[in-house]
Amino acid sequence: MSVKYPFNIVRFERLPSTNNQLKSLRKDQAIPEFTVVITCAQTAGKGQAGNSWESEPGKNLTFSLLLKPTYIEIQNQFVISKAVALGIIDVFMNFSQDFSIKWPNDIYYRNQKIGGILIENAISRNIITESIVGIGLNINQEVFTSDAPNPVSLKNITGTDIELNNLLEQVVNAILKYLEKIKTLNSDSLNRQYLNNLYRKEGFHPYKDANGEFMARITGINEYGHLELETSHGDKRSYAFKEVEFVIS
Structure with missing residues (x-):
């Protein structure tokens, strides 16, 4: 039986960025770890190195998750990206076995991008005190109009609409499961799982x-x-x- 972790969801109809909103919330008040900020319409979503993220309102999952991984030292920060990507892959594998992790933190279906991850860490004395994990996943959007070269959604793949709230719960729980594993698994084991799910893991x-x-x-x-x-x-x-x-x- 799968474990369900307690997490708090804060919903917004429209936001420029869920990462920025989560940072603003935690400045104004003490909010618990595993708080999720989610919006139906994200107007200025960010990817790595300032890339934008297209998302049709009400069709996809655009959210940010607050972590306080004080058990992770700064030199090991990439383990957070591994845990997040593996959690997403675990859930998406229920729809198809053709999902993979494109280094460093994109989720791919065959040669097309279905999701992206942006992690922003706060550091004190060589320890990661806080991580804000921004996640964008293409779920029910059927047509993409930006200049992104290779987007795809779960509906493009499966032909059916996916219930977003249930999928959000599955994804967050799977991520938190892997974060728990970080505390008990040695790094070689987690690295093997990550490598086994890598895009282009075999061949030249x-x-x-x-x-x-x-x-x-x-x-x-x-x-x-x-x-x-x-x-x-x-x-x-x-x-x-x-x-x-x-x-x-």
Whole structure:
């Protein structure tokens, strides 16, 4: 039987950003860990490095989750991203086995993007005192009008509408389950689970860095969350966020 974790949901009809709203709430008052801020319409959703996130009002899940992971040291912060992505994948696997995690924190269906994660950490004395985890998941939206190259939704995949509140509860509970596992699992075990669910986990594929395109295979994710690749010529390379691009035709 699956464990259900207590979490508090704060709903808004319309917001520029759930991450910013959650940061504003916790400045004004003490709010408990696992508070969720969710909106039907997010007008200025953010992705990594300032990218925007398109979401049709009332069709998708756009929310932020407050964590207080004081048991995680700053050098291990990428473990939060692993837990969040694995929680989402666990739920989405109920719809199809073709979901994966595109490093560092996108959720993919085959070669199309269905979700993104933006994590903002507050740090004190080498400890993560607070994490605000912003999540955008394409659920019932059928048509995408932005210049995003490869969006897809659960309805595009399944052909049916998904009940959003029930799915939100499933996703948050799955994430919190993995956060609990961080306290008991060794890092090798969690890293294996993450690697087993990675997009392009097998074989050589095209990538692009500052020097141009090349073929490489994924060999791992290091302790800092960097992507480790081996090129078709046998060169070993390590990349931080935004230093390398997946070339997707």
